[in-house]
Amino acid sequence: MNIQELINDTATTIVDVRTEGEFAEGNVNGSINIPLNEVVDRMEELKGMQPLVLCCLSGGRSGQATAFLQAQGCENVHNGGGWEMVKAQQN
Helix, strand or coil, X not given: CCHXXXXXXXXCEEEECCCHHHHHHCCCCCCEECCHHHXXXXXXXXXXXXXXXXXXXXXXXXXXXXXXXXXXXCCCEEEEEEHHHHHHCCC
């Protein structure tokens, strides 16, 4: 499944790892906000939400979160890049 198919799959959770303030200014329809600094503490919660597509402003923070979760054994976690790119791929 490619990233666009994942983004549009109803089973996928889109997680925005930007700050609450950034998220409030604009976000992907149906996404949830778990700031990067909370990912470690909420790892078990995130594991239960797979498949995951993570996004942020440019893809840097979501890349860090994706790498961390994959290192913890999450196999169905993908970096969607910037939230605007993810939103543009939604049907």
